[in-house]
Amino acid sequence: MTPARLARLTPYLYILPAAAVMLAGLAWPIADAVRLSFYDWPLGTDWATARWVGLEAFADMLRSRQVWTSMGVTFAFVVIAVTCEMVLGIALALFLERPVRGMRLFRTVFVLPMMIAPICVGLIWRYLFDANFGPINLWAGALGLSPRAWLAEPELAFLAIIVTDIWQWTPFVLIMVLAALQGIDGSIIEAARIDGANPWQQIVRVKLPVIQPILVVTLLMRMIDGFRGLEVVYVMTFGGPGQSTELFSLHIYKAAFISQKLGYSAALSILLLCIVAVLALAVLLIANPLRPRGSR
């Protein structure tokens, strides 16, 4: 082989192993999900008995009240939880912006809720919200409030998973916005101050507009995570009571392994994939690492 030809092959040798694994572990399964979605195939039965049904699973999906309920729960969850996290995270970041002694230790502690396993997060909060001996009810009782069956009433259970998500992910927004604020060129703020902008105007007219792209990316990343998550609710409520906390990812899992409809569940997966892909494309439009530096 000539050196020139070897040189041209070099990049392909570097990417080949990673590309092969992603092809086998991600692309192939996704393609297979598309294929399976055209079949009626109960879990545990032989593939030979699977029946080709064309687009029937998709039609069923769009007609299914459970799908729409779960979608509604997921959208409500994403909108409420992410809004609270963004507002809280941005407010806290603006307040805590100035570097102070010990900030590193505090930041370390803030990272904790999102580093530990979602399954642990679910366990912890299921315990805290427990109706009989959960600390939240015990403390509410000490304040003279009557205990509630938090995870057994639809509205309260929904509130509980929102509170849990806010606890777990507000620190993420805080850390992103802090990093963004620290990246602002100090002379811009200085110029605004000299021009007579008060602290409030500096925030609303200068700081927030400058970091807006990062805010939007943070928002989109949180929304995507909202659609991806299922482990916390799996442990806390398993979607109940009824479907009140059944996030769409959990609905997919249940369709496959509880209702045992593999083909139908694959069709649901395709729907989720499309929603998340749209959000991911939006992230790409705003922050595209492939674009050469300097043109962002």
Place this chain on the structure above:
Amino acid sequence: MSAAAAVYEDGRARGSVLHYAVLTLLAVVCLLPVVMMVLVSFKTEAQIFDTRWSWLFMPTMDNYRSVIQDGHIDRYLMNSVKVSIAATLITLMLGTMCAYAMARFRFLGREPLGYATLILRTLPPAVLAVPVFVLWSAWGIADTLSGVVLVYVALNLPFTIWLLYGFVDQLPIELEEAAAIDGCGPFQVFWRIVLPLLKPGLAAAAIFTFRLAWNEFILSFILTNRVTRTLPASISNYITDTGVEWGKIMAAGVLIALPPLIFTFVAAKQIITGLTAGAVKG
């Protein structure tokens, strides 16, 4: 002007106490639930079912003894260790090579690969659940640890590639050019020059890869059996129809939470690098 400055100085002085008060409150909110999990794991059943929450009590190791002796959690722990270390090492190896090629070479297929990877980064694990369950059975790697490692490496690669791409992109290319002029082949340049300079990026990527592999529940739950189960998937053993065995499940939870807790305190800087990668430069 001087009056405004005085108010500003005054405001800052008062703000400082408030600043620490808010920071401390936030830290307590973040820590308290985790601390309570640890406390419950050392409580006896009677203490857990007490109608008052007690901070001070006689700790017991019974829950840990029980999950190890009766629950065989040591086996699941070993599975988790094996899976996480293998997934981390393989992901880092493949990811670094791919990131390097994408940052340093212009080749046909670079952009499609890049965009595909960026989109795949957000793939919900639930989308993979059914097809992976079907395919892994067909390929004969269901119920094996290698099967779990494969899906974790695949899930981790997109993020790792993009994190490391940013790091390679920031390295001055002159170093590599100088090494090439001195007679280093392309693979030598990669191994001897680039890899050592990537250490901070590799540390961040390692933590996030390990975290996913160690924490992941649903795919492991689907892809493993009683023998090959990883630690998070074994949690379901303690949630029964009659209720939750809180002491034991919290003991298992503490074991799951321990490595990420240690990482957080040892490598907070790398974690923040990884969290903000892709949106915030540097």
